[in-house]
Amino acid sequence: MHTAELVLQLLFAVAVSGLLVRLTRIPAPFVQIALGAALAWPQLGGIHVMLDPELFLLLFIPPLLFIDGLNAPKRELRELWLPIGSLAFGLVFFTIAVVGPLLHWLIPALPLPVAYALAAVLSPTDAVAVSSLIDRAKMPPRLMHLLEGEALLNDASGLVVFRFAIAAALTGTFVLKSTYGPFVLVAAGGALAGLVTLVVLAQAQRFLAKLGDIAPEVQVLVNLLLPFAAYxxxxxxxxSGIIAAVTAGLLFRWSGMYKHIGLAAGIQSNIVSGTIAFVFNGMVFLLLGLQLPDIIRKVPPEIASRHAWLEPLAVIVALTIGLLIVRFVFVMGNAKIRYIAVRLRGRVASRMPLFAAFALSIGGVRGAVTLAGVMSIPLLLPNGAPFPGRDLAIFLAAGVIICSLVIAALVLPFITSKLTLPSDNPLETEERAARIAAASAAIATIQERAGGLAASEELATAAAERLIASYRLRIAAAEDGNAQQDEARTLSRLEDDLRLAAIASERLAVRELFVKRKIGDETVNRLMSDLAMTEATLRKFRGANTKA
Structure with a gap:
């Protein structure tokens, strides 16, 4: 009963955090951490959570990484594969190689394998947290894609090395260079496992589709289980179950999953994925807040010998700044190497602007995956003794997460204001061109098929003309440089306003019929669902036309 109550309390807290973010305009991670700390404070709630490390890793990591892979911009990943790969793998190993020994030297009580594990778990970055701190429109698209691609892949690479280091701590031996070979094998095996699991479940979806009359909830459930199955x-x-989950997410659309599921299942699946991402990211930061009072009360003595709170704070700030310096050095060095390589091939090359390097460095904040990883450190060694340095690692990781978020929230808006943004958003331009092409294709199909309809020629022509007029209005509203563009957009907005008002009246009429008991629950549910779908589609097109 206690577990069920705790889960309900966390879900309610995540929902409340969404409301508070809307009311206060404070970034979600800060609100959720503060809310979790408030719930855990003895005078306010006193909620105490004991986390099973393996369960925590299984429950949170696969769905979060899968959804990140699912939503990742695949084309941009292919175009930027070299800089993303260098950040996601080269920077991870560089960070581990530099920060691991440095941590062990600064804090001798932290065993070397645990220091490497902490450096590894501090390597993954959180692009979702960055998006909550700044307006995406103020960040150059290329930089945002670099952060997103890096965050997706360094989650996998950092956590795989983290697992190696934890295993070494359990056995008592660890040599960083000896992990490279096993890392490649484990990573390749994880990618293969993710691919095979994805193909098998895609065939299962295909089989369900052939059966027909399968409830969309069944198909959604199969998709929901995919990241856990791959892991x-x-x-x-x-x-590597981590890389398996990422692979399944990256290749999900390639597998033809959406082709085998119905429209209702596809819509529900997208909604469920978005909800899970919001809930799980929120829960991770809530759990950080819930651990915060204990973390503060139980400051590890290894870093509090001179002062109870000033020394631990100084260590956290120094570690965070050290990670930023390591990241900046790698970013600038990597950019310089690529610049020289391009020049040696006789091509025109541009240097990375200093503020872009700053943005890329400070934008690498730590977040949900770092916390989920460090919380998965075992409680005990195989001989039953406490795992050495566990509390210290959790304390430092939690401090770095909060400190990196604060630095990014304070500094990143200023840095992004110094960056040069493209005169036109390429994604909006691309969307407009796609809408024009789609509408033109629709007009061609209507003109082709109108003459072959069984109805009378006059009725077919009238129906075709009405549809073609609406599509031409869409094209006029989306085209740049069109003399009738403003008029078309105004007319489109007026039509949308009238349709939305009409839908609102339909909804009121249906609700009134239900209150008067002239229609039953099944009918009202079906009608309300249809109206909601129509309104959602209309509002989506309206938003696209407004941006255009």
């Missing part, structure tokens, strides 16, 4: 299959074969 478990990979772990069973001693491969």
């Amino acid at each position: 478990i299959v990979a772990e069973q074969f001693h491969a």
Whole structure:
């Protein structure tokens, strides 16, 4: 009963955090951490959570990484594969190689394998947290894609090395260079496990589609289980479940999953994915807040020998700044190497602007994956003794997460204001061109098929003309440089306003019929669902036309 109550309290807290973000305009991670701390404070709620490390890793990591892979901009990942790969893999190993020994030297009580594990778990970045701190429109698209691609892949690479380091801490031996070979094998095995699991479940969806009359909830459930299945299959074969979940997300659309599920299942699946991402990201930061009072009360003595709170704070700030310096050095060095390589090939090359390097460095904030990883450190060694340095690692990781978020929130808006943005948003331009092409294709199809309809020629022509007029209005509203563009957009907005008002009246009429018991629950549910779908589609097109 206690567990059920705790889950309900966390879900309610995540919902409340969404409302508070809307009311206060404070970034979601800060609101959720503060809310979790308030719930855990003895005078306010006193909620105490004991986390099972393995369960925590299984529950949170696969869906979060899968959804990140699902939403990742695949085309931009392919175009920027070299800088993204260098950040996601080169920077991870560079950070581990530099920060691991440095941590062990600064805090000798932290065993070297645990220091490497902490450096590894501090390597993954959180692009979702960055998006909550600044307006995406103020960040150059290329930089945002670099942060997103890096965050997706360094989650996998950092956590795989983290697992190696934890295993070494359990056995008592660890050599960083000896992890490179096993890392490649484990990563390749994880990717293969993710691909195989994805193909198998895609075929299962295809089989369900052939059966017909399958409830969309069944197909949504299969999609929901995919990241957990990929993770478990990979772990069973001693491969990386983390990389398996990422692979499944990246290749999800390639597998033809959406082709085998119905319209209702596709819509529900997108809604469920968005809800899970919001809830799980929120829960991770809530859990950080819930741990915060204990973390503050139980400051590890290894870093509090001179002062109870000033020394630990100084260590956290120094570690965060050290990570930023390591990241900045790598970013600038990597940019310089690529600049020289391009020049040696006789091509025109441009240097990375200093503020772009600052944005890329400070934008690498730590977030949900770092916390989920560090919380998965085992409680005990195989001999039953407490895991060495666990509390210290959690304390430092939690401090770095909060400190990196604060620095980014304070500094990143200023840095992005110094960056040069493209005169036209390429994504909006691309969307307008796609809408024009789609509408033109629709007009061609209507003109082709109108003459072959069984109805009378006059009725077919009238129906075709009405539809073609609406599509031409869309084209006129989307085209740049069109003399009738403003008039078309104004007319489109007026039509949308009238349609939305009409839908609101339909909804009131249906609700009145239901209150008067002239229609039953099944009918009202079906009608309300249809109206909601129509309104959602209309508002989506309206938003696109407004941006255009």
